[in-house]
Amino acid sequence: MISIRNLTFSHGNRKIFDNISLDIMPHKITAIMGPSGTGKTTLLKLIGGQIKPDSGTILIDQENVHALSRSKLFTLRKKMGMLFQSGALLTDMSVYDNIAFPIREHTKLPESMIRTLVLMKLNAVGLRGARNLMPSELSGGMARRVAMARALALDPNMIMYDEPFTGQDPISLGVLVKLIQTLNQTLGLTSIVVSHDVQETAEIADYIYLLSEGKIAGQGTPEELSHSESAWVQQFMQAKADGPVPFHYPANDFTTDLLANN
């Protein structure tokens, strides 16, 4: 469904992606994982066409995202849902209006039908009762579920989750994990989950790409990765403090450093 070929992208002088290629299978949950600052969110923005790569192509359903005209890109985006880390709810609208917003903008459906659609989406994330609340009255987990309902408002084929598990309490975490999985199965979505929460992601992902320093450091099913022979993959998957990624930021010898002051 999505194929990324020879993608290179740099921010200032820093190379964020260095010639990476990966495929995202239809109707599966693909996880993109890696340490903070490896450009996982940037990858989603590249897929969504919000930023342009230096070189390489991203094909979605055989269409080159970055060669599309603005109006074609917008048509393509109607088939994509995206869940932002902050939820990105419009703060001057109620929960109900936030979900109705994309439907009202892109269709000419009567209000009565919009109401039915909104309530269906809200029911799917378990927040039908919260429809009159304002975004400021929601907890972090609830805001993310509302954002999820909004991402599904136009019945997309694919959905991208940007760090859906970060900063959630155990209960919201469980709810989100379950929701991502159920929605994927019942709606037959293609899901991309960007995350560094190993356990939760490994639980639901069909396939995982591990990114590090602009390259793909490992890939495979969660099962395959847990048996990987790469020391880096092992350190990441098992959250070890020391390993190929050292605990210490590069510095000269500790003793010399301490004595140097005199």
Add this chain to the structure above:
Amino acid sequence: MNIFQSLGQSTLKALAKLGRSSLFFISLLMALGYVLKRPNLLIKQLYNVGVLTFWLICISGLFVGMVLGLQGVYTLSTFGAESSLGIMVAASLVRELGPVVSALLFAGRAGSALTAEIGLMKATEQLSGMEMMAIDPLKYIIAPRFFAGLISLPLLAALFSAIGIIGGHLAGVELLNVDAGAYWSQMQSSIDFYDDIINGVIKSIIFAWLVSWIALFEGYDALPTSAGISRATTRTVVNSAFAILLFDFLLTALMFGAN
């Protein structure tokens, strides 16, 4: 070497920003059709930008007019020309103080609020979120605010001048006993519709364009962090004030300098 480097760098930065802001302005103009098709968006922003600045403009206008009345009588009476107070108050308000002071107040009240609002929407990913929902934030969020500013400020400036003239009347006529007939009739005979009023309106339209453009662009271009937004808000107020005063000088030279 370092001096030249940083000089070159800041020049390039400024030019790049000018380029970005020009493109930004062009895309705002292109969104006019969209705004006309969606009058609700415009009306909501006319309220936010215009109506909420109403009382500030009224009260400031009243006091500026009253001060003009007091100072005017004080200065004019040394020449025994108190009866010309009406012309002095009206001409200075309609030509200069109305457009300039209301634009400065507008930049402080509405401009800074616009920058902070847009900057915060950027920081909380609301603008990106909209883009990913295939809705262009430039058209939906920013253009209605721009045109609301463009419509509101000239009206507010007219209101400022009108209330200022009443303020001048209160201070000069009611308080310091200038003749009411002279105040109004001299004003009526000397203030020219095209030379004074239309020129003042043109000024306030240009200031409205400057302030709305600067405020929205600074918000849109802000670094999406709390420090970035606070700097952008400051820049809006400072740059608007500079732009207003500079353009006021240029426009005054063009409009009134020739005679």
